Amino acid sequence: MIYQVGIDIGSTAAKVAVIKDTDILETFVLPTGWSSIDTAKSIKKRLNSIGIEESNSKIVATGYGRVSVPFADKTITEITCHAVGAKHFIGDNTTVIDIGGQDTKVISLEGGVVKDFTMNDKCSAGTGKFIEVMSNSLGVDIDTLILLARKGGGVEITSMCTVFAESEVISLIGRGEKRENIAFGVVDSVIKKVNSLCSKHGDSETYFLTGGLSRNLYILEELSKAIGKKVVTHELGRYAGAIGAAILAKKIKK
Amino acid sequence: MKISNENSLPEKFEEFGEKRRQGFLTVKEFKDRGENVVGTFCTYTPKEVIYAANAYPISLCSVSEETIPAAEKHLPKNLCPLVKASYGFALTDKCPYMYFADMVVGETTCDGKKKMYELLGKIKDTHVMELPQTQDGDKAIDLWKNEIKRLIKKLEDKFNVEVTEERLKESIKSCNEDRRLLKEFHELGKIKPSIISGFEIFTVLNGSNYTFDREKMRKNVRELIEDLKKKQTENNTKYTKATPRILVTGCPIGGVAEKVIKSIEDSGAVVVALENCQGYKELHEEVDETIDPIEAIAKKYLNIPCSVMTPNNGRKELLKDMVDEYKVDGVVDVVLQACHTYSIESYTVKRFLTKERDIPYIALETDYSTGDTGQLKTRIEAFIEML
Numbered sequence: 074m075i076y077q078v079g080i081d082i083g084s085t086a087a088k089v090a091v092i093k094d095t096d097i098l099e100t101f102v103l104p105t106g107w108s109s110i111d112t113a114k115s116i117k118k119r120l121n122s123i124g125i126e127e128s129n130s131k132i133v134a135t136g137y138g139r140v141s142v143p144f145a146d147k148t149i150t151e152i153t154c155h156a157v158g159a160k161h162f163i164g165d166n167t168t169v170i171d172i173g174g175q176d177t178k179v180i181s182l183e184g185g186v187v188k189d190f191t192m193n194d195k196c197s198a199g200t201g202k203f204i205e206v207m208s209n210s211l212g213v214d215i216d217t218l219i220l221l222a223r224k225g226g227g228v229e230i231t232s233m234c235t236v237f238a239e240s241e242v243i244s245l246i247g248r249g250e251k252r253e254n255i256a257f258g259v260v261d262s263v264i265k266k267v268n269s270l271c272s273k274h275g276d277s278e279t280y281f282l283t284g285g286l287s288r289n290l291y292i293l294e295e296l297s298k299a300i301g302k303k304v305v306t307h308e309l310g311r312y313a314g315a316i317g318a319a320i321l322a323k324k325i326k327k
Numbered sequence: 328m329k330i331s332n333e334n335s336l337p338e339k340f341e342e343f344g345e346k347r348r349q350g351f352l353t354v355k356e357f358k359d360r361g362e363n364v365v366g367t368f369c370t371y372t373p374k375e376v377i378y379a380a381n382a383y384p385i386s387l388c389s390v391s392e393e394t395i396p397a398a399e400k401h402l403p404k405n406l407c408p409l410v411k412a413s414y415g416f417a418l419t420d421k422c423p424y425m426y427f428a429d430m431v432v433g434e435t436t437c438d439g440k441k442k443m444y445e446l447l448g449k450i451k452d453t454h455v456m457e458l459p460q461t462q463d464g465d466k467a468i469d470l471w472k473n474e475i476k477r478l479i480k481k482l483e484d485k486f487n488v489e490v491t492e493e494r495l496k497e498s499i500k501s502c503n504e505d506r507r508l509l510k511e512f513h514e515l516g517k518i519k520p521s522i523i524s525g526f527e528i529f530t531v532l533n534g535s536n537y538t539f540d541r542e543k544m545r546k547n548v549r550e551l552i553e554d555l556k557k558k559q560t561e562n563n564t565k566y567t568k569a570t571p572r573i574l575v576t577g578c579p580i581g582g583v584a585e586k587v588i589k590s591i592e593d594s595g596a597v598v599v600a601l602e603n604c605q606g607y608k609e610l611h612e613e614v615d616e617t618i619d620p621i622e623a624i625a626k627k628y629l630n631i632p633c634s635v636m637t638p639n640n641g642r643k644e645l646l647k648d649m650v651d652e653y654k655v656d657g658v659v660d661v662v663l664q665a666c667h668t669y670s671i672e673s674y675t676v677k678r679f680l681t682k683e684r685d686i687p688y689i690a691l692e693t694d695y696s697t698g699d700t701g702q703l704k705t706r707i708e709a710f711i712e713m714l
Contacts, residue, residue, distance in 0.1 A: 137701065152709030176702070187713040189681070192706060194692065 075327075076130040079318025080116055080145065081154065082138030085174030085201060086285060087112045090315035091125060094323075095161070099123060100312045105174075109138030117144060131325040133318040137175070146325050151314050156180050156187045158317030159281045162307045168277035170267060170296070170304070171313070172284040174201045179270045181277065191273050198233040199266025201285055206235055207259040210242045211252055219289045222260040225253030230262040238262065260295065268299040280304040283313035334358045334427060337420035347421070354423040357383075357539055363486050366428035366451070368413065369436055370604040370631055371458055373475055373624045375614060377432070378498040379490045380482035385424045386536040387431065389413040390582035392695035394421060401446055407665050408695040409579060410439040417450050424537070425451070430485055432478065434458040436635045437668055454481050462629050462636055472625040479621075495620035501541075503613045508548050509535060510610040515555050516599040519654050520566040522558045525575065525598020526588045533581060533605050571596040571714045572654055576646060576676070577661035578669050579604050582695045587661055590704050594711045600653040602646060603661070608632060611645065634668035642672070643679050650686055656714050657687040659707070664694040687714055 076098070081088040082105060091099040101119065105112050113134075120130075127144055134145035135154040142148075151171070155178065159169040165185040171178045177199045181189040193199050197206075201215075208218045228250060232238040238259075245255050271280070280302055286292045287310035296304040309316065334355050340348065358364065363382035367374065377384040394415025395408065401418075402411050416422035425431075430452040433444040447453050456474045459467035479490045509532060515523055531548065538544045558564060573596050580587060580603050588598050602608055612630060615623040632641030649655065658680050662669045673690040680686045689710045693699055 137705070150705050150709040150712060152705070153712040176705075187709070188687075190709060190713075192702070 076125050077319040077322035078120065078125060078130050078132040079154065079315040079320070079322060080113070080132065080134045080136075080139075080142055081151065081312075081314035081318060082109050082112060082134065082136040082141065083151075083174050083314075084137055084176075085205070086311075087116060087136075087138070088312050088315040089116055089120070090309075090312050090319045091120070091123075091130075092316065092319045095320070097309065097316065100309060100315065102311070105138065109141035112138065113142045113144070116142075131322040131327055133322040133325070135314055135318045146322070146327065149318060149321055151176075152178060152180055152190050153187060154314045154317035154321065155283055156182050156317065157320050158313030158315070159283060160185055161316060161320060162309075162313070163279060163281050163305070166277075167279045167281050168271065168274055169313075170271065170280055170282050172199075172201055172263070172267060172282070172286045172292075174205075174285075176200060177267055177270060179267075179274055181274050189274060191270050193266070193270060196233070197235045198238075199263050199270065203235050203238070203263055204259060204286070206239055207242055207255075210239055210246070211255060211259075213252075213256075215286075216289070218256045219260060219286075219291050221253045221256035223257075223291045225251065225255070225257030228254040228258035228261075230258040233262075233266070260292070264292075264295045264299050267296065271300055276302075278302065281310075281313075282306045283310045285311055287311055337426055339420065343421070347423075351423040351426070354427045358427050362539070364424070364428045365482075366425055366431040368431070368433050368440060370609045370633070371434045371436060371628050372432050372456075373478070373628050375495060375498045375502050375620075375624055376475060376478055376482065376490065378502065379494040380479070380486055381488045382429070382482065382486055383539050384432075385428065385539075387413055387416075387422065387425050387428070388579055388581055389416045389422065390584075390695070392582075394419050395695065402443065405665050407437070407439045407578075407663050408582060409663060410437075410443050412582065412695060414443050414447060417447055430454060430481075432456065436633070437666070439665070452485070454478065458635070459629065460635070460637055462641070463638075468625055468629060471629050472621055475621055475625055492620060495624070496616070499614045499616055499620055499623065503616065505535070505541065505545065506610050506613055508545055508552075510607075512548050512552055513600070513607055513610060515552065517653050518559055519572070520564055520568050520570060521572070521597045521599055522555050522564045522566075524592055525573070525601065526584065526592060528598070529580070529584050529588055529601060529605070532601065533584075536605065566597050571656045571711055572599045573597065573711075574600040574602060574646075574649060574653060574655040574658045575606075575661060576602040576642075576658060577673075577690075578663040578666050580661050581605060583661060583663070583693055586693060586697075586700055586703055587659065587691065587707075590700075590707045591659060591711070594704075594708045596657075596711045596714070599655065600649050602642075602649060604631075604633065607649065608645065634666075634672040639672065642676070646676065646680065647684065650680070650684055655686060657689070657710060659710070660688065660690040662690055662692045664692060 079090045087103045132145045134142035139148040169180040177193045287306040365377045365382045366387040374384040389412035395411045398411040398415030434456045435441045614627040680688045
């Protein structure tokens, strides 16, 4: 029995998927913490505990921590892995939006292959990190911030830079602006930035959202509104990169 | 006429590292022999004219972020790293070529450079040529011809020489010989599977801009060409027919060669052609030896397809030919931060390559820092994976 394992170490969370052919047998997530090397060790322990060893598996590592997985047979970038993962869920032609912890990527998939991709520039505007920093300022967790956002409106965060935006949020708090409205402004800022990345790509009929935020219905709704097309996901959307990596592991000769 | 003069070393000479000190001593020795050095910044500088004035052109385009903080005392932060670094080296006396250059020749190319030259003029004797913004029409070529005449006059006065037609013709011949040789070398990139890495191609072409000994340069390149041809007949190469072949275009890449070319080649591809200014862009066309030398020089240089020209259809034409001849699988467009002309043109180049030629394309925006190495590597690896 040969397992295919995909390990996607992002800046915030490490996602792992174990599959056999195309059946997803197991998925789990761990916080990346400060060291992706330690995270890789924890992942190995967890895999061993469910009977997966280097000898009975093919392992592909992806994500920004992909080079920190010594037991991986191969590393592949998260662009290719997210595309393959999305293809598994939605088919050959789609645009994948991955809102990650430090990068946001838009990937055009045509006929099952990556045709083009765009990543956000150096700064963290439009990424999960932006929402995380703003949640801290508002004293709530990310899920709560998104729940609050749905009830708010009317506030626009104009700074693209996370550091400046944080000052903007703090001055809004100081002015006594309602938390719901500030939360709305935070999410709205991310949606606008992601939409601007998408607009650099050709028209697509479907959009597939991956990454930690794909669990939030409000994000899907707002993205759909901004792009003007339906943005969908899958309950395992967060694992798209890991699942893609595991699918690609099949090709490894071992 | 050679004027022997005392050439002192910079005040901070003793604080410099071994390699930099050696660089200063080499250029000082050259200067002490009474040779004249003219610093240049751009492929548009007609080097034939400088040689004909008994001087040596040397490229001053800086490739290190070391002096950027010094430059930012006068220049804005959000500016091209090449412009900032070059000015920074002039301010800090850290570049032997800049330090010992008798004068500098610049052109009104991009806004960043042309405004920087105003400040540079306060430190060095700086002659700025007015480069037309377009290659079309008689007005453009007439202006450029006059600018070449004005440069001749400046050099004649500066170095107390006469730039005769005879001398111009000689230097045209000799520069064409260099061009043919370097072109032949670059065209070895057409061989599939590749017999040379893009980083080596870059190193050789770049090195040829920083040498005073042209005979030695020619000899080295000739030997290298022979060696590579031998490798080809022996099928002695680490590349295969399946190795993805990349063409690099866009901004000057001296300062980002490690980050871009090395990363591409570390990701399993090979760079087979460099269309940038230190690459094929300048080499592919010679100066006509059969017509009036000033006319010939003006025509050749004005025809260089840089994004500062509007329109810049020549770049599309050149890319079209190169993509076919070098059997290119993907194009990487390097855009230095805050380079508006290349950045805007990347839209046109992308459309042309992906829609009309079906060649995958990626634009990479970067600067001279190492902060984005990881992100750049991910983009490059992903691009190679999609080929």
